[in-house]
Amino acid sequence: xxxxxxxxxxxxxxxxxxxxxxxxxxxxxxxxxxxxxxxxxxxxxxxxxxxxxxxxxxxxxxxxxxxxxxxxxxxxxxxxxxxxxxxxxxxxxxxxxxxxxxxxxxxxxxxxxxxxxxxxxxxxxxxxxxxxxxxxxxxxxxxxxxxxxxxxxxxxxxxxxxxxxxxxxxxxxxxxxxxxxxxxxxxxxxxxxxxxxxxxxxxxxxxxxxxxxxxxxxxxxxxxxxxxxxxxxxxxxxxxxxxxxxxxxxxxxxxxxxx
Numbered sequence: 723x724x725x726x727x728x729x730x731x732x733x734x735x736x737x738x739x740x741x742x743x744x745x746x747x748x749x750x751x752x753x754x755x756x757x758x759x760x761x762x763x764x765x766x767x768x769x770x771x772x773x774x775x776x777x778x779x780x781x782x783x784x785x786x787x788x789x790x791x792x793x794x795x796x797x798x799x800x801x802x803x804x805x806x807x808x809x810x811x812x813x814x815x816x817x818x819x820x821x822x823x824x825x826x827x828x829x830x831x832x833x834x835x836x837x838x839x840x841x842x843x844x845x846x847x848x849x850x851x852x853x854x855x856x857x858x859x860x861x862x863x864x865x866x867x868x869x870x871x872x873x874x875x876x877x878x879x880x881x882x883x884x885x886x887x888x889x890x891x892x893x894x895x896x897x898x899x900x901x902x903x904x905x906x907x908x909x910x911x912x913x914x915x916x917x918x919x920x921x922x923x924x925x926x927x928x929x930x931x932x933x934x935x936x937x938x939x940x941x942x943x944x945x946x947x948x949x950x951x952x953x954x955x956x957x958x959x960x961x962x963x964x965x966x967x968x969x970x971x972x973x974x975x976x977x978x979x980x981x
Contacts, residue, residue: 732760836852846899869907876951
């Protein structure tokens, strides 16, 4: 998902030279990145906006008055399309022109799409790697908590790139994609996509701690695990911020003002 420029997929293909892949990425004409894969004959690359895959997300009938009526796309996955590894590296791009209704909730729509299509088409026991942001954020916490009910979850944050940012990767191994917990999570994520696509004004209510999830209960149930998963992510970001030039500049200016 959201493959371009393709470095992660390239590494996966070089690690397992018998592997083939199905890859989706936003076209350059819509603000996406160039595809830089080498020897991509083993990859079926489809340049499209994954958040427009209505049929794959369980919606066949689009209201004629919808602003994106002409932009929704036909089904891309067949019932027998299953994979051992899902790479989800999508994030909302400022260069992507889109309808006004999407501005408020595009990140939720994109994340939900990647989660649904990856889990639904992941072979039981497979692995999913997904880019997320702000591990302590409420929506991120709920997503990781849901994943942990049907997969073995760890986190990874690079130290060489984007270390100052809140981004990190969640790695879900041994994904039990056909378990009741996975099926329940997929339906919840489909609902997020549907609300964000057809009733975006209600999406923030759905993700509020007051709507369906009690913060105290969630933290009592998953707080210790959140700390375990987040500790290294926070350490890497904190170290990078401490060494960042703009932090040092602010410190010097503050010291000068204090003196």
